[in-house]
Amino acid sequence: MNLKSKKAWLPLAKLAASTQKVTLSLLVGSAVFSSVVHAELGYPEKEELKFGFIKLTDMAPLAIAYEKGYFEDEGLYVTLEAQANWKVLLDRVIDGQLDGAHMLAGQPLGATIGYGTKAHIVTAFSMDLNGNGITVSNDVWQQMKQHIPNGADGKPVHPISASALKPVIESFKEQGKRFNMGMVFPVSTHNYELRYWLAAGGINPGYYSPKTGDISGQINADAYLSVTPPPQMPATMEAGTISGYCVGEPWNQQAVFKGIGVPVITDYEIWKNNPEKVFGVSQAWADKYPNTHIHVVKALIRAAKWLDENNNANRPEAVKILARSEYVGADEKVIANSMTGTFEYEKGDKREIPDFNVFFRHNATYPYYSDAIWYLTQMRRWGQIPDAKSDDWYMDTAKEVYRPAIYQQAAESLIEEGLMTAADFPDFATEDGFKPPQGEFIDDVVYDGKQPNAYLNSFTIGLKGDDQI
Numbered sequence: 001m002n003l004k005s006k007k008a009w010l011p012l013a014k015l016a017a018s019t020q021k022v023t024l025s026l027l028v029g030s031a032v033f034s035s036v037v038h039a040e041l042g043y044p045e046k047e048e049l050k051f052g053f054i055k056l057t058d059m060a061p062l063a064i065a066y067e068k069g070y071f072e073d074e075g076l077y078v079t080l081e082a083q084a085n086w087k088v089l090l091d092r093v094i095d096g097q098l099d100g101a102h103m104l105a106g107q108p109l110g111a112t113i114g115y116g117t118k119a120h121i122v123t124a125f126s127m128d129l130n131g132n133g134i135t136v137s138n139d140v141w142q143q144m145k146q147h148i149p150n151g152a153d154g155k156p157v158h159p160i161s162a163s164a165l166k167p168v169i170e171s172f173k174e175q176g177k178r179f180n181m182g183m184v185f186p187v188s189t190h191n192y193e194l195r196y197w198l199a200a201g202g203i204n205p206g207y208y209s210p211k212t213g214d215i216s217g218q219i220n221a222d223a224y225l226s227v228t229p230p231p232q233m234p235a236t237m238e239a240g241t242i243s244g245y246c247v248g249e250p251w252n253q254q255a256v257f258k259g260i261g262v263p264v265i266t267d268y269e270i271w272k273n274n275p276e277k278v279f280g281v282s283q284a285w286a287d288k289y290p291n292t293h294i295h296v297v298k299a300l301i302r303a304a305k306w307l308d309e310n311n312n313a314n315r316p317e318a319v320k321i322l323a324r325s326e327y328v329g330a331d332e333k334v335i336a337n338s339m340t341g342t343f344e345y346e347k348g349d350k351r352e353i354p355d356f357n358v359f360f361r362h363n364a365t366y367p368y369y370s371d372a373i374w375y376l377t378q379m380r381r382w383g384q385i386p387d388a389k390s391d392d393w394y395m396d397t398a399k400e401v402y403r404p405a406i407y408q409q410a411a412e413s414l415i416e417e418g419l420m421t422a423a424d425f426p427d428f429a430t431e432d433g434f435k436p437p438q439g440e441f442i443d444d445v446v447y448d449g450k451q452p453n454a455y456l457n458s459f460t461i462g463l464k465g466d467d468q469i
Helices: 012-017 035-040 057-067 086-094 106-113 138-145 166-174 189-200 230-238 251-258 283-288 290-312 315-322 332-339 369-381 391-401 404-416 452-457
Strands: 002-004 048-053 077-082 100-104 121-126 132-137 180-183 207-209 214-219 224-227 244-248 261-266 277-282 342-344 350-352
Touching: 048 057, 048 086, 057 077, 057 100, 057 277, 057 290, 057 315, 057 332, 086 100, 086 106, 086 121, 086 277, 100 106, 106 121, 106 189, 106 277, 106 369, 106 391, 121 283, 121 290, 121 391, 121 404, 132 138, 132 189, 132 230, 132 251, 138 166, 138 261, 180 189, 180 230, 189 224, 189 244, 189 369, 214 224, 230 244, 230 251, 230 261, 244 251, 251 261, 251 332, 251 342, 261 342, 277 283, 277 290, 283 290, 290 315, 290 404, 315 332, 332 342, 369 391, 369 452, 391 452
Parallel strands: 048 077, 048 100, 180 224, 180 244
Antiparallel strands: 002 077, 100 277, 121 277, 132 244, 132 261, 207 214, 342 350
C-alpha cells in the first residue's frame, strides 16, 4: 500500500489546528516554511517525492517523518512505498522510479564501486544503529546449548560465541550435509555481521570471486550463506531450507513468537553501536535537487530524534504505527519486543537491551566516513573487492558516497529554526568524519577507520594484503 501526503494552500493557523487525516493523507501548506529556511536553503526544487522501504522496524524514521508531518513542514509531499526486496529497491532508485530509499549501508558503496549494479549512490543520513540478530532453528539451538556455559540464574551466558556452533557444523559435515544460513543481501550489514560472528568463532563463511564469476560467497565455506528476503526468513527456516539466519527486526523476534527458533546473539553484542541502514539517493538526483535533499534530511533528523527522545518514551506509539500493514505489518507484541528496549532470546529469556534500536543517540544519524570504510574492509575481507586497495582508496571511496556536508547544512538549519540545539549534533567545527578507534567487537579486535589495511591484517580468517581467490 502506498502512503502519500498531499498539499493544499491553507493558512498556518488553520494548518496548526487541522489534525484530520483522510486515507492516510495530511493536508498541509507552504506557510510552514520559515523566512530563515527561504533565505538559507531556498524552496525544494521538487516537492512531490516517492521513497521506498523494506518492511523492517528500522524504516521507522521514514514512517515517523510522514506521520508526524515533518516532511510537510519542509514543503515535501511524500509517498512511502514498500518494495519487494533490496535489489528492486536499488534498481528503482537508479532508474528514477524512486527519489530515494531506506537502504542497506553497503548498497550505496557496493553500487558506487561497481559490485553488482554500477551506479553512483550517495547518502547524507544514517538511519539507525544496531537492530539485527542471528537466529538458529530449535534443533540447532539444542545442539549448541551443550557448548554454552550457564550463569548463576541458569540461563546461557551472553554474548554467545560462534565457537558453540562449530561442533554442530562439523556434525552436519559428518552426515554429508551442508549447514545453510540466510542473510538478506550480499552487501548487507547482516551478511557482514554474520560472517564476522562466524569467523570470530573459527568458522569460515566462504569467499566471493567476482573475477572468476563466482559470486556465491561460498568458496571454501564451512557455513553456506545465501540470500533470503527478511519477511521470509522464519518460514524458510521452519521449512528446513536454512538452519539459521541474520536479519533485522521483527524477524528474529517472530521466530521466538512462533516457537520455531532462538536468537543467539544481537549485532549490538557483535559490534556495539554498529551503523545499520542509510537513506540513499542517486548522485544525479542529489545534483539536480540539492535543496530538496537538505529538506529531506531535516525531516528525517527530526523523526530520529522523536524516536529516541525522553528515553524512548515515544516507542510505544512508534510500535503501533510500524505494526500497520502499510509499514512493517507485524504483530505489535513482536515489534515491541525489541523496539521498547528489550530482546527475547530463548522463549522466556527476555533481557534489557535499551540500545538495541538506536535512531538518534550516539550521533546515530551522522554519516561517518569511518562507518563507510568498515563496510569496504568487509567487502575486501570476503573477496567482493578482489584486489588489494590502498588506505587512500578507502578514504576516497568513503568521501564519494558519504556526504556529511549535506547533513551539516540540514542540522544547522534546524538549529537556526530553534527545532534542535547544537548539543544534539557532533561539533561541526572539529568533526573529521572518523569515530575514535572502536574496540567493542565480540573478538576484541580494534577498528581504526584511518588504517583499513592494518585492520584487515589483524584477522585470522579473511583476505588481506595481495590475497586473491
